[in-house]
Every structure is written in C-alpha cells, then in structure tokens.
Amino acid sequence: MDSNYSALTKNSFVELQMHDENFGSTNPRSSPEDSILKLIPIDGEERHLKLQDLDNELDDDIDFDNLPLIFGGKKTGSGIYGAVFNLTTSIIGAGIMALPATMKVLGLGLGFVLIIFMGILSEFSVELLVRFTVQCKASSYGEVVQAACGRPAKILSEICIIVNNAGVLVVYLIIIGDVMSGSLRHVGVFDQWLGNGVWDHRKLVILVVLVIFLAPLCALEKIDSLSLTSAASVALAVVFVLVAFLVTVIKLFEGTIEAPRMTPDFGSKQAILDLLVVIPIMSNAYVCHFNVQPIYNELEGRSPQKMNQVGRITAVLCIVIYASTAISGYLLFGKNTEADVLTNFDKDLGIRFSSALNYIVRVGYIFHLILVFPVIHFSLRKTVDALVFEGSAPLSESRKRSFALTAVLLALIYFGSTMIPSIWTAFKFTGATTAVSLGFIFPALIALRLSKKGHGLTWVEKLLSWFMLILAIIVSIVGVLGNVYSSLRHVGVFDQWLGNGVWDHRKLVILVVLVIFLAPLCALEKIDSLSLTSAASVALAVVFVLVAFLVTVIKLFEGTIEAPRMTPDFGSKQAILDLLVVIPIMSNAYVCHFNVQPIYNELEGRSPQKMNQVGRITAVLCIVIYASTAISGYLLFGKNTEADVLTNFDKDLGIRFSTALNYIVRVGYIFHLILVFPVIHFSLRQTVDALVFEGSAPLSESRKRSLALTAVLLALIYFGSTMIPSIWTAFKFTGATTAVSLGFIFPSLIALRLSKKGHGLTWVEKLLSWFMLILAIIVSIVGVLGNVYSLKSKSE
Template sequence: MKSAKTNAGALAPLLPELSSQEAKAPRRASVLGAVFNVSTSIIGAGIMSIPATLKVLGVAPALGLIVIIALLVDVSVEFLLRFTHSGRSTTYAGLMAESYGWIGSVAVQICVMITNLGCLIIYLIIIGDVLSGNQPEGTGHLGVLQEWFGIHWWNLRAFALLIVVLFVLFPLALFRRLESLRFTSAISVLLAVVFVAISSVMAISALFEGKTQTPRLLPELNTQTSFFDLFTAVPVIVTAFTFHFNVHPIGSELGKPSDMISAVRVSLVLCAVIYSSIGIFGYLLFGDSIMPDILVNFDQNSGSAVGALLNDTVRLSYALHLMLVFPLLNFSLRANIDELLFPKRPLLATATPRFMSITVILLVFSYFAAIAIPNIWYFFQFMGSTSAVCLAFIFPAAITLRDVHGISTRKDRVIATIMIILAVVTSSVAISTNLYSLFLNKK
C-alpha cells in the first residue's frame, strides 16, 4: 500500500476521482501532445529495419504483418488502460502486481529495462554510424562528418557520440514530465516523415530511370531453414511497435483514459503508414542488397551531387530523429529502475539527487555499450523475441485472463489466449532459428 501511495501522486489523472482544483490544473497534457509522444515512442529505430523485413518476408506478408501487429497492439493497450481504470495501480508494474503479485511487477520492470536500455544503445550505435561510420568485419563505411571533413580525432566515433550525449541527450533527459517533450516529439515525427518522403522521391526517380529491382511479393522458400527464417522478421516488427512502457506515463498526464485510447489509435495508423511506406520505397530503391540498417545503404556513392545531398539529408534527419526519441525511452526506463530499487522513496521527479544519479548512470552505460557493440540486428531480434513481446502482448493478455476485477468478456479471453499462443510460438521459433544460424556460422 505504501508503495502504491508513493507512486500515485504524479500519475493521479488516471484515477476516476479528481478534485475541482486538479480538473483546472494547467499541467494536464493535450491529446495532440500525446499523439506525438506515442508516435515518437513507436517509431524509434524500428523504421530503419522495416525494409529488411520486406526482403525476408516479401512485400505482401510484411505489409500484412505490420497491420496485424498494429491491430493486436491496439487491443493490448486497450486491455492495459481498462484494467488500470478499474483498479488502483497507475504504473504497468503496479498493474501486473495486482494480478500476479511481486513476481509480476518485477517481471515487467526487468522487461522494460532490457527493452529500453537495448533501444537506447541501438540509438547511439545508429547515431555513431551516421556521424562517424563503422567498420564491421573489416569492411567499413564513413560517417557524414568524415565524408565532409575527412577523418580527424574530433569526428571519430567515441568523441562524436560523447558530444551528442553531453550537449543533446543529457539536457533532454532532464525533463521530468513527458508533456514537456511534446514539441521535440513533434519534430521527431516530422523528421521521420522527411526520411520517408526523401526515400520515396529517390525510389520513384530510380524507378523511372530503370534502376530499381522488382520487389518480391512473396518470400522465397527454397529450404526448410529458409521457412523458419521468416519468423526472425516477426520480432523486428514487434519491437518496432512496442511502446507499452510509456502507456501509463503518457496516459497519466491526460484528462481521461478515452483520450489515451484515441491518441494511441491515431498514432498506430500514422506509424503503420510510415512503416509501410519506408518498407516499400526502401526495398524498391535497394532491392535484395538492402541492409538490416537501411542507413548503411544510403552512404553508397550516388553518382551525383544532388544524390549525395539527399543521402546525407536522410541520414542526418534520422540521426536527429533518434536523438529526440531517446529521452522518451529513457523516461520510462529511469522510472522503472527507481520503482524497482526504491519502491518506498518519494516520487522520483521530486528527488533531485536520485533523479540525477540514475540519469547519469544510464547515459554513461549506454554510451560505453554503444562504443563496444557494432551490430544492431541481433539486438532487435533478441528484444523482439523476449522482453518486447512480453510487454506488448503476453503481459496484457495475462492480466486480462487473470481478470482480478471481473471485467473481461468472453471475447477478451479468447483474444488474450490467441495473443499469448501466437507470441510464444513465433518467439520460440525465432529464438531457435537464430541460435541454429549462430551455431552454423561458428561451425
């Protein structure tokens, strides 16, 4: 009880009882701001891996999977908000605690830590690739700064990322309310649209010039192994749509749960369109040569000054987009770490020493991990097969099946059961396939 009381203050707007003073409080967030924050939480780094899933699955199955996962995410978020409104919990971990006790709460917190910390590291890796390049397995590519100015000590990966962390990410991470990030989130969504727009212009231009490859509508199934390889693309799309760790922080700043449901649905439609567009145009532009990180394809020699400018614009706009997404994921990561380690302490937003300590530790760890880790594809597959699928589907469905408040309908229970079965089967096959591929590569 004491823990729930401690964490309820900043999240009180999710509760049905509101005083007249609270109803007039100017701190209430807008639905539009929530749309931007939700959309930014969803898009993240997933946008640059979607084209690679079209290469694996084919265009038709990949687009169908994007729609299906978006619909399932909408259902799972509705489950979370409905049970939150019916109970006393105002956090995801607290909601699981109501159904499954301390073990459920800790399970959510650990999954949020794995997913969000992994994404923060991925963001820094991509930003480092854009600015300073990378050299995986001896074949490297230069970053934008190195292409423009040559290779110098100040544009090497470690120093460039350090500047980004100190002067961009750290100031943004100091905001204590998500509503304060609505403007940066709006810019982030706009940059994602710019990324898609430039990619589409380049793809259409290449199409008229006859330089594109015909995309495969269906996957090529030559061997038994290639069939199971299809499942490795599913976790990538699941990760791309996982934002459930921010459902409660964003929803708590709105006036009523129905506003959050509306914001989520608008965001899901927007993000599904963005994902589908970049998938089609990216695959059309680069064909089967597309890389797991499509930004690597954009550093190829375009053969013209205009093409080179467009390539650099795409890469820089996306790097800036990730810088603006970073504080949103850091927010929920920091909150869950604090809730796990200091459940009986005052609210994190009011405890400056603890707030600053956790913030600095997370940034330092993410920075050094991004310097040490060169590849992001394995991150996406691992998170999508484990922690992300738990947060997006398994936990919301488990809460619905437990039904501690007696509000689940028969339809809810059927959907929740199907959701868990699909999540467990696809994740198990994806993990097994990845381990088998890893074993073959070592052999």
C-alpha cells in the same frame, strides 16, 4: 437517501477534475457554489453534488473506494496530439530502419499485411492495458502487472522494461556513432565533410552527443515536457519516409527498379532461418507499452476513452510510416537491402541530387534518434527507480536522485554502446524476449487474469486476448530458436571431433551446458556445498599450468623459444597505451572480495584468524598459478601471445602430442569455468535478492524464491552471452571500474572510516590502507583513460 445523481454503468469510466482548489477547505468565506462538484453528464442531464451533503451522509451511501474518481486541484497536462507525439516517438525509433530488411525476407505482400496486422494487434493490447490500469488505479506498468499476476511478475516486467529500453538506447548510440563517424561498412558524415581527424572518432562523437544533446533532455522530470521534441522527431521520421518515397517514385517512372518478390522465399534452409529471425523484429516494431501509463498520467482531462483515441491515432500514423518505409526501402534496394537500411544511403541512388538526399536522410535520422532518446529514457529511469528505490519518495520529489539516476544510466548506456558492435543482434533477441513480453504477453495476461476478478471482457476481447498470448509465445519461441540456429558458426572442439552439425552451434552449446551442468550447481543454496567442485576447478587450473609449464620446459631445452623482453616497451605511443590498458586487468585478477562474507559465514568454527589463514593460503596458491601461467604463456608464444592465451592453443605447439595437449588445455579449461561459475553466481544471486527483495525472509528460507531468482539470472546471463562477442573489452572496463572498487577502494575506505569509530588500525595498517586507496584510484583513472585513448578510429 433521495439521490440526485445518476449511477454509472458498468463500462463507464470517469475521472472528475475539481473546478476549484478549495475542496476540503475550512475557509468561512467560501460560498456554497464553491463547494459544488460538477459531475460528467451520463444521460444528457447535468448533475451537481454538494460537498456538504457528502460530509453528512458519507458513511451511509457512498463508498469512495469503489468509485473511479480522482479528486484534485486544477491539472494541466498534454493534449491529445501531444500524447500522440509522445506515444509515436516511443514506437518509431531505430526499429524503422530494420523494416525494409524484414520486407526483403517476408516479401512485399506478406510484409505489408503483417505491418498492418501487428499495428492493429498492438493497439488492441494498448487499450486493454489502459482499461485495467485505470480500474486497478495503477500508476505504472509494473503496478498493473502486479495487480494481475503478483509481485514476482511485476519484478520480471520491470526487468524486461530495463533490458528492452536500455538495449534500444544502446542501439541509438551505436547508430549515431556509425552514421556520423563511420563503421566498417560505410564512411561517416564527419569524415566525408571534414576529412579524418579527432572529430570523427566514433566513441568521442557519441560522448559529445550524449553530454551536449541527450543529457539535458533526459534530465527533464515530466514526459509532457518532451511533447515538442517528440513532434519534431515524428516530423523527421516523416521527412525520411518522404525522401525514400520520392526516390522510389522517380526510379519507378524511370523503370530502374526490379520486380519485387511478393511472398517469402522457402527455397533454402538459410532463407527459412532468416524468416524465423525477422518475425520478432516485426513484433518489436510497435512496442510502446512501457510509456502508456506515464503518458496517460499527464494527459489533460484524462479518461480511458481519450487515451484510446490517442492509441488509435498513433497506430494509424505508425502503420502508414512503417508501411511506406518498408515498401520504399525494399523497392529501392531489393535483394541488396541491408539489415539497417540507412547504410544503403551511402551509395549513389542513381538520381539527381543523390548526395544531398543521402545527407538529409542520414543526418535527419540522427536528429530523430536524439529526440526519441529521452522519451525511452524516461520510462527506463522510472522503472529503475521503482525497482531499486522501492518505498522511497516519488522521483519527481527528489531532484538529486533524479539527476544521479539519469547520470548513472547514461554512463551505463554509453558503456554498453562501446561493448556491442551490432544493432541487428540486439533487435533479434530483444524482439523475441523482452519486446514480445511487454507488448503482448503481459497485456494479454493482465486482461485474462483481471477479468476473473470482476473486470469483465466480452467474448471477442477474451478470444483476442488468448490469441495474442498464444501468438506471442509462439513468436518468442520461434524467434529464439531462429536466432540460435542462424548464429554464425566457428571451428571448435565439437566441429573438430564430430564434424559440422547441430551439436556445434555456439548458442545451442551454451544453452545445453547452462541447463545440464550449470543450473543444477547454481540451484544449491549454500556456498559450502560447492567446496568439492571448487577443489576440482583449482585442480583443472593446475593441469592447465602444468601443461603450459611442461611445453615451455621442452621448448626451452630445444632452444626454440625467443629471448623474452624483461621491461615494458616505451618505444611508441601505442605501446604506452597498451600498458595503461593492461594495468586494470592485472588488478582485476585477484578480486574475490564479494564472496568473503558468504565463505566466512559457512566456515566451521569461524574466527577472523581462521579466515585470515584461508586468505593467505589462497593468495599464495593464486600467485603461484598466475605467475606460472603468465611466464609460460609469454615464453611459449612471445609477441604472438593473444589477449586470451587459450586461442594460442589452437595452433601446433611444435612438439610431439601437440594436438592431444591442445585438447587437454581447452577442454580442461571449459570444465574449470563450469565449476567456477556457480561460486560467482552465488554472490550475484545473494546481492540481487538483497536489492530486490529487501525486508523479505532470508533467501535460504524461501526455496521457491531462490529457484526463481536463479532461473531469471541464468536466463539474463545467457542472453548477455549472445550479445557481447568479446571478453577483452569487458575485462578492460570492469578491471578499471568495478573490480578496482570491490577489491581495493571499498576495503580501504571501510578500514579508514571504521578506524575512527573505535576499531583501531596500527600506523602501518593505516599507511597501507591509504596507499591502497590512492593506488586504486590512480589505476582506475589511468585504466579508463587508457581504454578511451586506445580505441582506434574505424578509418585507422
């Protein structure tokens, strides 16, 4: 063929946009000029290609699969600066407030160098991601990961995005609540302005902000729609920087700022542990990679070169903002710099108009978070949709699914913000795990793996990719170890037996138990394999009941037990609220329904009658154990009974051998939990597999998938155990929602719906099913309302 166009060089990338929408049209009135595609000039000479020629010679000389072209009609999208604002907003969020604290640990010199270094390295990783995203024709982060590392890696990357983004959004809500309504560390803005009242209840403030401000922004379908709000959020971040910088300059001229430390402090073990902890936070600061593909997809006249320009402008902007914030914050507050520097702005800054500046910083930052929130939520929603609704129509084509997913995610994020009290813990662990993976490990692996498939890297790029990968792995390991060893210690059995040492660090103990005891049991493929361990766990529960019963009988004979209350206490509002809160916990106690089918499937000579017999024996056994435990525990400790009665067994029981009995109860209960854990994990693994690997071979036929899924789930569970400090809050909310649904609402709905399809119920069974359904709904509503109203304000 006598070609009239120039060949593309190996490193050139173009995406051709059609100048008219009649491509492929059969309209006879179309002129030849309407069927001409303009090519981007490669060598300075403009070329044209007639589409009629393509039809005649398509099979001979042109292979469209190998051309990086996207044909389409006129496309509108965001310009470079709109993309810059969106990408900058993805980076600058709550993490900016932690940077002055990292500067306090690293010192002014090393901290400043690391801010610049991490910014440059992050920008390089974004460029790698953009290049291979275009070459793989991927439309999301997960797709390019899959092209390089396979489907399991894609799922892992999507889980990382979900955990990272959901965690970040939870942190945003926590900060909004703490700043506006106050916390244990400072008084809230509403309390300062309006005094104490219903308007400064933390969870109510968060809920109102979520519904009025965040939900409408999060409902938008395109990230390009958020360009203006992103620009405003960047402007608010700049306002914060300018205020901090202005105050710092004033105090420098007044000579009231102490000389800063320029290097890290290696003078103590705690200082070294702090250094290990802040490294992941610094690496977390620039992570925006989960939004690169959505922003690129909506970039007007998109090309890798144009997106790289967006990335470079964003990197420079963020480095300037981060460095200014970190240096100003550290100089202002020195060794008193808090983990969240915003809390320092509650205090008098020592200059004129200090109160006004404090309000500008705090309220401005809240609006900054409100405007950042929907940008992070966009990629979270898209990732959850890709993971849960794989194979469905794009989310942009299903408005109902988009709204439903947005509502569910916002509800879960709000729920999370009521569960996790500290933003510092979240940043430490996400920085050392999901953020490092998304920002550095996956981009480096993508570049190194795809470079072997023909998409070459220069030797400098390959060297930098290996450096980035190795550095990220080291940062992750060091960060996790730093978190473990810097965790707060409490007095426990090991400390009482062996004294203070490495063996009694809480997170290390959990990790060792997880790896040595739980992982082997969880790796078993059949729930029937756990029969003996389940029997042992029941025996240990019986030991606990017998000890509690024995102590109670002894103290009854000694006459040292107070007369118990036989009816609920309605004497105060708080007593009624407590009553509403405990109802879901009572309903939660018997939920086992998720394991009924697996146990029935492995029951020898199975039949409904045989399984019913199993259920009845189990119910009687549990009723006896529950009643004995509840009565004995309440009689023993009376009005001092704790939410977790196990904590009462730390105290002297007032009888002989009290210490020995306490150890038997506590250690026995730990082994009971170890043996129960794999049974619950079995149904969790099976449900996740059915959700994520729908259509694949059964899990029992894929040992590798079973082990991989077990490892991932155990890692996530361990991560969750480091994040949520209180079991009581979890029981209250799960009891009023998921437990009631699994144990009562779904079973009654199943019975009532299927009875209409020929599977008849007797009138008694139908009546009981309706009673169970109505009662469960009432318990759920009452429990949720009780949980909400029993939450006290910080000032109370």
